[in-house]
Amino acid sequence: ALEPLSVGLAIGVASALTGYLSHPRFYCSYVECCPRAGQRLNASALKAQLDDRLFGQHLAKDVVLKAVLGFSNNPSPKKPLMLSLHGWAGTGKNFLSQILAEQVHPAGLRSKFVHLFLATLHFPHHDQVKLYKEQLQNWIRGNVSACPSSVFIFDEMDKMHPGVIDAIKPFLDYYEEVDGVSYRKAIFIFLSNAGGDLINKAALDFWTSGKRREDIQLKDLEPLLSVGVFNNKNSGLWHSSIIDRNLIDYFVPFLPLEQRHVKMCVRAEMTARGYAVDEKIVQAVADEMTYFPKEQKIYSDKGCKTVQAKLDIHEDF
Numbered sequence: 383a384l385e386p387l388s389v390g391l392a393i394g395v396a397s398a399l400t401g402y403l404s405h406p407r408f409y410c411s412y413v414e415c416c417p418r419a420g421q422r423l424n425a426s427a428l429k430a431q432l433d434d435r436l437f438g439q440h441l442a443k444d445v446v447l448k449a450v451l452g453f454s455n456n457p458s459p460k461k462p463l464m465l466s467l468h469g470w471a472g473t474g475k476n477f478l479s480q481i482l483a484e485q486v487h488p489a490g491l492r493s494k495f496v497h498l499f500l501a502t503l504h505f506p507h508h509d510q511v512k513l514y515k516e517q518l519q520n521w522i523r524g525n526v527s528a529c530p531s532s533v534f535i536f537d538e539m540d541k542m543h544p545g546v547i548d549a550i551k552p553f554l555d556y557y558e559e560v561d562g563v564s565y566r567k568a569i570f571i572f573l574s575n576a577g578g579d580l581i582n583k584a585a586l587d588f589w590t591s592g593k594r595r596e597d598i599q600l601k602d603l604e605p606l607l608s609v610g611v612f613n614n615k616n617s618g619l620w621h622s623s624i625i626d627r628n629l630i631d632y633f634v635p636f637l638p639l640e641q642r643h644v645k646m647c648v649r650a651e652m653t654a655r656g657y658a659v660d661e662k663i664v665q666a667v668a669d670e671m672t673y674f675p676k677e678q679k680i681y682s683d684k685g686c687k688t689v690q691a692k693l694d695i696h697e698d699f
Contacts, residue, residue: 414493416528432481438473439474441634442634450569459566463631465570465630466611470582496535501539505546511545514546514549536570550624581603585638645664648667
């Protein structure tokens with residue numbers, strides 16, 4: 383028979399070990415946990431990532447950095463953070479949303495607290511809009527209940543059926559709670575090509591008038607974007623109550639990329655592959671891209687989107 387002292391000691395050790403293993407710091411070092419209430423983003427880390435990995439987008443970097451850090455540092459925001467990123471393909475919208483997701487949840491797009499929706503994949507059929515709206519509400523409600531600082535990324539907003547996204551309007555509004563759930567710590571990001579033509583025209587107008595692209599300010603583009611996207615029948619935000627209620631905190635413009643920015647992308651990709659940067663290869667890849675307007679050839683019409691594929695044919699260097 384076991385001595386009472388031995389039994390008591392064993393129980394004590396087991397209790398202590400169970401308590402240690404269940405301690406949040408230990409547990410969360412092996413299993414992904416939702417960030418603790420009041421946990422702030424690392425401002426210097428976010429800035430460094432944007433500076434090192436996002437090229438030619440001074441406006442987007444400045445606006446997103448200030449918006450996200452201000453939101454993170456606010457102990458009691460009145461509503462979720464809502465960003466709408468606009469511009470042609472290859473200008474960095476997906477890249478920025480990925481960087482932001484990684485700063486909120488280190489696993490980034492692999493995190494169980496980061497949710498990516500693709501319009502053509504998740505909401506393909508026009509006759510299923512009512513079902514999509516119900517599913518979307520249930521999905522967001524369940525995930526925010528599990529982690530208040532969940533991140534939701536909606537890509538291809540220009541291909542989403544009008545009306546679908548209005549299902550999340552109650553979660554974006556100025557409510558303390560909706561059905562017992564607070565959404566005020568969540569982040570919602572829209573990605574869209576809609577408005578890209580307006581942004582490109584404004585950038586070209588600046589260039590034509592002899593002004594630097596770095597002189598373009600948010601006030602030069604945001605009003606154009608909000609009105610243009612709201613009235614664009616080919617946008618998921620067409621006549622959206624989300625815009626009508628001013629629930630989008632920032633319409634973030636992504637400018638068309640010049641050849642010097644394409645070269646930055648090539649150098650970054652070569653470095654990521656472990657290659658020494660060869661400027662002859664950098665120039666060759668940049669030269670293989672196509673540019674607009676046809677006469678001046680200032681901006682890459684695909685941004686940096688095909689840089690990886692272009693670099694593949696130079697693998698033997």
